[in-house]
Amino acid sequence: MLAFLIKRSANAIFVMLSVSFIAFMIFRFVGDPVELMLNEQATQEQRDELRNRLGLDEPFIVQFGTFVSNAAQGDFGISFRNQQDVLGMIAERFPATFELVIVATLISLVAGIPMGVITAIRRQTWYAEAMQFTSIIGVSLPSFVVGIGLILIFSVWLGWMPAFGRGETVDIGWWSTGLLTHSGRMSIILPALSLSLFQITLVMRLVRAEMLEVLRSDFIKFARARGIPARAIHFRHALRNCLMPVVTMTAMQIGGLIAFALVTETVFQWPGMGLLFIQAVTFVDVPIMAAYLCIVALIFVLLNTLVDITYAMIDPRLRGAEK
Amino acid sequence: MMLHSPTVLEAAESAADPSPAPALEVSNLTVEFPTRRGVLTAIDDVSLRVEPGEILGVVGESGAGKSITGLAVLGLLEAPGRIAGGEIHVSGRRVDTLTEEELTKVRGREMGAIFQDPLTALNPLFSVGAQLVETIRLHTDLSREAARDRALHLLREVGIPAPEERLRQYPHQFSGGMRQRVVIALALAAEPELIIADEPTTALDVSIQAQITTLLRRLCKDHRTGIMLVTHDMGVIAETADRVVVMYAGRMVEMGRVEDVIHNAQHPYTKGLMSAIPSLHDRVDTLTQIDGSMPRLNSRPSGCAFNPRCPMAGPRCRRDRPNLVDAGPNRAACFLHEGGTQ
DSSP: OHHHHHHHHHHHHHHHHHHHHHHHHHHHHSOOHHHHHSOTTOOHHHHHHHHHHTTTTSOHHHHHHHHHHHHHTTOOOBOTTTOOBHHHHHHHHHHHHHHHHHHHHHHHHHHHHHHHHHHHHTTTSHHHHHHHHHHHHHHHSOHHHHHHHHIIIIIIISOOSOSSSOOOOEEETTEEESTTSHHHHHHHHHHHHHHHHHHHHHHHHHHHHHHHHHHTSHHHHHHHHTTOOHHHIIIIIIHHHHHHHHHHHHHHHHHHHHHHTHHHHHHTTOOSHHHHHHHHHHTTOHHHHHHHHHHHHHHHHHHHHHHHHHHHHHOGGGOGGGO | OOOOSOOHHHHHHHHHSOOOOOSEEEEEEEEEEEETTEEEEEEEEEEEEEOTTOEEEEEOOTTSSHHHHHHHHHTOOOTTOEEEEEEEEETTEEOTTOOHHHHHHHBTTTEEEEOSOHHHHSOTTSOHHHHHHHHHHHHSOOOHHHHHHHHHHHHHHTTOSSHHHHHTSOGGGSOHHHHHHHHHHHHHTTOOSEEEEESTTTTSOHHHHHHHHHHHHHHHHHHTOEEEEEESOHHHHHHHOSEEEEEETTEEEEEEEHHHHHHSOOSHHHHHHHHTSOOSSSOOSSOOOOSSOOOOGGGOOSSSTTGGGOTTOOHHHHHSOOOOEEETTEEEOOGGGTSSOO
16 A cells, blocks of 8 residues: 555656646746736836846756745746736635535436446336437537526526525635535535536446446356345345446546536636636636646646555455555 | 146145245246247246256256356346246246346346356456445345445455455456456355356356366255256366256257266267267267257247257158157157157
8 A cells, every 4th residue: 555655646747747847938938028028118227227136147957946845845937927826716715616516416426326326237227318319419418508597597587596606605714615505505516517517428428338338247146046136136236346447437437527617617617726717818828727727737746546455445355454 | 857847745844844935937938039030949948947956967068058048137138128928937037137327236136147258357447355245235234344244255255365465456357267366256255056157168268167167066066056057168067066957959858867868879969969979988089969050049940949950850850849758768759759740
């Protein structure tokens, strides 16, 4: 287990270094930051003085080293646009995105797994066929269409839920949550649903395919020969053998959802990181873009490690060290 | 005792000596697979019985229908396969008419199963102990602790060393032979009257095979369990079985005590099968074989299914179907023994 952790950590550090290198390169590609920060009347002395103060006269490798060591301590500099601390801005937006993504993921698992099992074990019935057919629609509709459709039906026509924003939030330490207030909970339903619709169909189709595969295996036949009732066979013996790919996909999708909740956040004006990033892109706010890139990469790396640990929890064959 | 109708004499006999019902009685079983091109008959009019404490070998080439017979008894035929005729009784109880729900209560409790590949028969994600306890508690009222004790007892009985430790381990930590012992322990969990063993030794090393067949024999005698041993390996049958049924193309061709069938085969197919077994005593350069191959399910010839390969086949063999008749010490389905012309 220790060797495993050391190996994983080395991997993670390598990935993070590569990503921060790319993030760092953004600064150099979008032009001279001194030109961006000073106005056109600045003298050469002022320019040199700023350049020296920002460390931009140092060699490339030293600058990169400074960037990495600052980033590792959570210092991504200040926003070009409103001169605020970048990490603070992201930290302020992160809870909104995170809650949205977690709720969407829970919805997709709670709905997707049973639907996948049902469509696999009740293959010939009309409702399984109907679910299969509907899932094609779910996969093919773009999420902004789904979002707008949900707003139209539930906010405009029925008036059940707010069309945009996050509702009231409660602060717990630095974390602001919308899940503890009624308006916050009502506000998260539509964006989470729109974000999860694609996931539900993905989970459902994955579980269905895996179930059909597993149900053909010998140990299922032997379990039936032992007299295990159908329900236990489906939900205990077969489903657990299907969970590996579901865990992988879900974790990867959480990363993906965090990174690409942009569209949903834009449609619902959800004050999350995605919206912040879109605004940063519009104003060429490089520090925010670089920090966003690094943080999303960090989330992916952490999730990957979590997936490997979960694997070992599900499958005893991967607990090599225990022997 | 060829009579099946309960006579006064038999009733009196059973009152005096309560001989239990046969562990398995299959009568006139027919299994069909409906396909787009018509109905294929995989099992055609098979009747056999396994007494308590007896091992009945069912032998035949692959595709002869021996495994299907086992699956039909267990009620595990895969769709679209279905029992089209006949009756199956396990310990006197008719099982072929039960619903899936009722069958679930019979499987594991009154009939156990052992399958060919022990590497894939156990769920890889549950410990051996968990799978044993699950099965035991399903069929008995034992508490968790009592079920665990019984699991330990079962592992000990099938010859697994250090059972306390083994109970916590997962299938991948067992060797093939040890896994097959676990599978046997699972089949024994509820002390069934009948065990269907489908090629239980085929996937194992030869040295392990002997251990498993010895174990099966011992369990059969100790528990008075009837075992239907399905295999293509005549050697395993010779070492293990009391009686043997030879199947060919979905039908029974010969049935008898194992030494009679081996040394005194009556059906041309069985004779061919026996002469194809190489002997240690006579060294030969070429192995004997039966020419041709068993007809496929969709191209079975009319008359006796063996007639295209049979050296003694006559016109009648191509026209009519032979039934099982007394043939020497055995029963064989061949016109040679009907006393008529071929």
